[in-house]
Amino acid sequence: MTDVRVIEIKKSVFADNNEDAARLRSELKGRGTYLLNLMSSPGSGKTTTLIQLINRIKDKIKVAVMEADIDSDVDAIKIKDATGIESIQLHTGGMCHLDAEMTRQGLDNVSLDGTDLVILENVGNLVCPAEFDTGAVRNAMILSVPEGHDKPLKYPLMFSVCDLVIVNKIDVMPYFDFDLDKCSEYVHMRNPKARIIPICAKTGEGVDAVADWLLEEVYNWKH
């Protein structure tokens, strides 16, 4: 019989990341910077929504954006060109999500002094980003109409971790049999406290409500 020694560990794999994230959050609180983690499927309109949103709040508060993608910098350039604010691109090098450490590395490259709000555009994916606390104050996600109102049933974890669900592309609702009431019902099954705001990023409809929500959030974080 070989001599096997067993060392008990009993530790969640996410424990370290959760601690990192909590530390990052309290550092951001000290600096008066609010971090929003924005998640969604690829193609839901995250970048277009951000441009509409930023143009409504950039005169009131100082905003910066971190774009996380597996590759390319098209999104960061698009944001910068359309809004004029600081926008940096993070490459996850094939990873399907950001964790707190990667977020911290990204924040090291943003001039945080005087920055009230940093929006992190997470990798387009409804599975993995939900598992990893990035250190953000709140999680928001965008669900676009063509994806269907039953998405909250298929990706329960994502919807249970989000404080805000933005329903985008409502202009095409009649073509997709998308039921907003059903969608709200399913979201609230996962997370009774989630706020739901329907918008059309293309026309700007509803974006004011998102801007109001975010401005209030940032104000409360700083006071």
Next chain:
Amino acid sequence: MHELGIVFYIIRDVKQAAQENGVEHVNAVVMNIGEVSTIVPEYLTDCWRWAADKEEMLKGCELKINIIPAVTTCGDCGREYETVKYGKTCPHCNSANTWLLKGNEVEIKEIEV
């Protein structure tokens, strides 16, 4: 899909535990993986083989997986049921006021050295 990222976390924690215990080589790592943890055990072991063999301390180290069945409890009737079979809605009283009791673990249980 995120199994490789998880593997890097496991490697970091296992190496740390091994160092704290003065261990030079780990023969096996035992994981508790919940049924609804979103981890695909086969992917996890594939990623593990690829990444662990790159570490001197973990060459040939086996990843053993215990699956933890998912159980949901109902806030209205107080009963428990199998999460995978019935989902969010209680099969006893139809309530949606339910929450997961166990089954989302991604936990390193122990290492064998």
